[in-house]
Amino acid sequence: MSVETSKQNDDQPATTGTTSPELIRLEGITKRFGDNTVLDGLDLSVQAGRHVTLIGPSGSGKTTILRLLMTLTEPDTGTITVDGQRLFPASEKELRDVRKQIGMVFQQFNLFPNMTVLRNITEAPTTVLGLSKDEAEARARELLDLVGLADKADARPTKLSGGQQQRVAIARALAMRPKVLLLDEVTSALDPELVAGVLDLLRDIARTTDITMLCVTHEMNFARDISDQVLMFDSGRIIEAGPPERIFSDPEQERTREFLSAVL
Amino acid sequence: MKWDWSAVSEFMPHFWDGLLVTLQALALGSVIAFTLGLVWTLLMRTPTRWVRWPVGVLTEFVRNTPLLVQLFFLFYVLPEWGLTFSALTTGVFAIGLHYSTYTMQVYRAGIEAVPAGQWEAATALSLPARRTWAVVILPQALRRVVPPLGNYVISMLKDTPILMSITVLEMLGQARLFSQQHFQFTEPVTVIGVAFIVISYLASLLLRTLERRLVR
């Protein structure tokens, strides 16, 4: 099944409207781990500025999509294009140029324990984008303000709570001013009382920026709030796609209905 | 660089003599290291610290000082005390003593790696101590002990050339003797070097196979 994430019913204030250019394209993607087929001939197209949520049972290939886009893993077959640049094959230099446009927030945060919070955020803008130390620091402090951790700039990541670490990780990804933000189950590793803070922050970002977002989550209320498009995955395929209002209230597929009644 | 194959073939008979002495020293040294290490381990598990403390200090001291100087000590001091042994015997004992302070650590780690629940289960079955050791603890510890012990045998092999300093004619001793008599240094020393690389590589392959067997 081929999926276009253009808007069908234009009832929300769209960032760029139906004519926004295609930013991400996956065609015929298959990915296997041993005997296990994680993605099975998948097609997907995402337009710039869209907020797409990937839902479905675990092991259905959602996270693999994000990891493919971040070039953390390679597909067995199929082509991936990001902003006109083909990913596999591509030179290390071309891959890095693509990665600069994509930010990723991981389930386990993946902050660097050998750096302070501030340097976690400034390191890539200075070494990768070539910002001056002052510019990067100004940008980082602004972002720390945004995520509500301005007073933790000089702390070590290991001294922060999970929720705080995840907010730093979000700031770190945003400091690169990416066109695309990949969110991989960003609240799954958090204690329940810390989840809301992180999700509120992401809602803010979704509302106030034009960053394209691909989001794997089990938080259905959050998915309903931020997304333009929800993709339901099962066994390596997208079995249903549509705006959140329809998917959550009136899914077409029996499998989607079962899944939603299990998680809601 | 000059390379003289005839020197190599002339040296080979001496090489085999040296290899034999090296392997003898290695085999005997290993036996001493394995048993003496076990003695240290058991002494370190005695309840009185009047035993544990001196044993701990002695083994720590031996482990942190050069084998070569220990060898000199035994070779020159023991005769002053009226104890005379052949150079090879002294050398074998020095190597065995030195490496026993390593094998004791291996044994200790092996015993400690046996889960506490195993001791408790044996107690719950009211097995006598001797039986607990023989059928529960040691068989489980053995698997963890063999690979590191093997590595120390390889290390010992590479330390055997030290024995030449007290006139033992193992491989390197033979090489030096040959070069002094024939004024050809390159060939014998290179042959010895290659021999060590080959032997220890083969030994490590053997050890890896053994390890895989034990894991199963």
Place this chain on the structure above:
Amino acid sequence: MTSGLWELVLKGTWTTLQLLVLSGLLMTAVALVVGVARTNRLWFVRFLAGLYTEVFRGTSALVMIFWVFFVLPVAFGWQLVPLWAGTLALGLTYGAYGAEIVRGALNAVDPAQREGGIALSFTPWQRLRLILLPQAVPEMIPSYCNLLVELLKGTALVSITGMGDLAFSGNLVRLALQESAHIYTYLLVIYFVIAFVITRLMRGLEKRLKAGIGKDPGNERTARAAKRRETTGVGGVA
């Protein structure tokens, strides 16, 4: 023992220390380069580094010393000063062991850290320099400390070639006094003291480096709850 003989021992100790520091530096450099090369993407870089470790770990340190002291001058015409010859032989040999420590520590860094670096579009070299090595180095220190003690013990081997280190000075004293129990005991004690100092220094270094990556050496679980960690404030919340 006369003061002249003591002076001999002192000189020998000084030579041993020089040799220890120089070969220690070479060993560290070799260990880092070869150890990092063993984690390289390209198979032939990994292969060459693996070959180096197998060959230099396979050979005996003393045979290597003989080779550098006696074969190198004859076969290649490279006559090195004894101190440098000893440094070369010991540094290359023990460096191969060090490479295994470096490789092990690099492989032990959480793979997610590498992915975090990729996601921020760092080059492989930047990932190594900024993320992997700073986290791996503190983990290497205990094994590296053991290796330094092994190296110290290895320096005694150069005395067999006639180089005037501590062990050699002991032999001279024995010949002068025709008595060996005392001098060899002194020698062993001096070596032991040097080894002890190395161990202490390395333990201090480990503590500092681990604090630098937000870890307490030793018991991490109880330390996390402990208040004293926040008050000492090493890399703390201030």
